[in-house]
Amino acid sequence: MTSPTAVERRRALEALRAGVPNRDAVSALGSMQQGVEDRFSQLLAALVALPDGQAPGGILIGGGFGSGKSHILEHVAHMALSKGFVVSKVVISKETPLHDPAKVYRAAIDSAEVPGRPGSALDEIAGGLRVDSSQYADLYRWAHRPESPVDSRFAATLFLHEYGRGDEEFVDRIVRFWAGDPLPVSDLRRRLRETGAAATYRLGPIREKELYRQRFRFVSRLMRAAGHAGWIVLLDEVELIGRYAFLQRARSYAEVARWIRGEREDQEAPLGAVLTTVDDFEAQVLVGKNDVELVPKRLRVRGTAEAESLARQAEIGMRILEREQVPLQPPTREDLDRTYAQLKQIHAQAYSWQPPDVTGLERLPSNRMRQYVRSWINAWDLRRLYPTYEPQMTIAEVEIDLRTDPGLEGSPGED
Numbered sequence: 001m002t003s004p005t006a007v008e009r010r011r012a013l014e015a016l017r018a019g020v021p022n023r024d025a026v027s028a029l030g031s032m033q034q035g036v037e038d039r040f041s042q043l044l045a046a047l048v049a050l051p052d053g054q055a056p057g058g059i060l061i062g063g064g065f066g067s068g069k070s071h072i073l074e075h076v077a078h079m080a081l082s083k084g085f086v087v088s089k090v091v092i093s094k095e096t097p098l099h100d101p102a103k104v105y106r107a108a109i110d111s112a113e114v115p116g117r118p119g120s121a122l123d124e125i126a127g128g129l130r131v132d133s134s135q136y137a138d139l140y141r142w143a144h145r146p147e148s149p150v151d152s153r154f155a156a157t158l159f160l161h162e163y164g165r166g167d168e169e170f171v172d173r174i175v176r177f178w179a180g181d182p183l184p185v186s187d188l189r190r191r192l193r194e195t196g197a198a199a200t201y202r203l204g205p206i207r208e209k210e211l212y213r214q215r216f217r218f219v220s221r222l223m224r225a226a227g228h229a230g231w232i233v234l235l236d237e238v239e240l241i242g243r244y245a246f247l248q249r250a251r252s253y254a255e256v257a258r259w260i261r262g263e264r265e266d267q268e269a270p271l272g273a274v275l276t277t278v279d280d281f282e283a284q285v286l287v288g289k290n291d292v293e294l295v296p297k298r299l300r301v302r303g304t305a306e307a308e309s310l311a312r313q314a315e316i317g318m319r320i321l322e323r324e325q326v327p328l329q330p331p332t333r334e335d336l337d338r339t340y341a342q343l344k345q346i347h348a349q350a351y352s353w354q355p356p357d358v359t360g361l362e363r364l365p366s367n368r369m370r371q372y373v374r375s376w377i378n379a380w381d382l383r384r385l386y387p388t389y390e391p392q393m394t395i396a397e398v399e400i401d402l403r404t405d406p407g408l409e410g411s412p413g414e415d
């Protein structure tokens with residue numbers, strides 16, 4: 001392996017200064033969260049062992065602002081890629097709300113990274129299918145089982161993808177359907193009639209939300225059929241659900257349960273997840289907004305089977321947020337000393353100079369690793385430009401605002 005260049009070192013420093021660690025920064029510093037690494041290694045091993053076991057679901061990481069949640073997500077992404085997993089990183093936002101499986105799936109597909117392969121992930125995966133392999137045979141049998149947890153559209157498109165290789169335009173439409181684009185049932189039926197297989201596939205109506213959930217099940221197995229270990233989805237800033245309106249929060253809690261517990265309808269999908277949230281979510285939202293009591297109560301008043309199912313799943317999700325966070329550990333004195341030495345060396349290589357020792361921030365239990373890192377980098381930058389200058393650093397605590405935001409509400413009357 002070649003040594004990092006000065007440009008890569010500068011890129012790492014800028015990412016650390018901005019608090020958005022990139023691959024260069026994470027490769028340079030590694031991770032100090034051994035507990036998270038161990039849990040994630042167990043998750044990967046359980047996914048590799050499928051279908052002999054049960055899908056392990058996911059991990060929920062909790063930490064304050066600047067505690068290193070984005071850094072650890074980048075680190076576990078590298079771990080998963082090195083083990084042959086496809087990795088997607090999704091930031092929960094107004095454009096990608098957790099309660100909307102369609103938007104989360106689209107974001108996951110758009111950001112998916114195939115180990116060692118650039119370009120469109122799903123195109124790479126579809127192009128890597130080998131119809132004579134045992135992995136492909138397993139996928140084909142699974143999709144065509146009467147009790148398969150996916151709609152017959154997936155079995156039909158898999159069949160047409162294999163037997164329609166001469167029509168590249170239609171094959172591409174199938175891949176785009178797997179990626180989330182619509183594919184009219186009339187077009188599928190016509191193609192099936194042309195192959196004499198129309199009677200084999202019964203294509204009925206299906207809700208769009210359910211179709212997107214099923215895409216996660218199907219595509220994670222498609223990845224395995226193409227020779228990959230499975231699919232890891234990283235969901236950052238899950239705390240944003242605290243700003244949603246009531247019904248959106250309820251649905252988001254249910255999605256937390258689905259990601260952490262795994263699919264109830266498909267316990268063997270090679271699909272794992274890591275979610276991050278702030279460590280005081282319980283105090284601010286579950287207790288502060290009394291969601292623990294009000295969410296199931298207001299749902300069950302509706303008296304429908306759908307509302308009851310959502311209430312049960314939301315309760316599980318809230319219990320996970322209360323009790324099952326894997327907390328990020330604050331840096332020890334040894335961690336700080338090691339990181340300081342690493343950053344000093346990176347700064348030296350980035351700018352071809354010998355950085356002097358700097359004080360940075362006073363070492364207090366309340367300070368976050370991000371604050372130390374930024375203070376050291378800023379101090380070295382100033383000393384490099386103004387050698388006699390003695391910078392003084394101050395910090396201000398950033399509060400996470402989890403009050404309900406009307407701008408994040410759904411369609412009128414949704415509640």
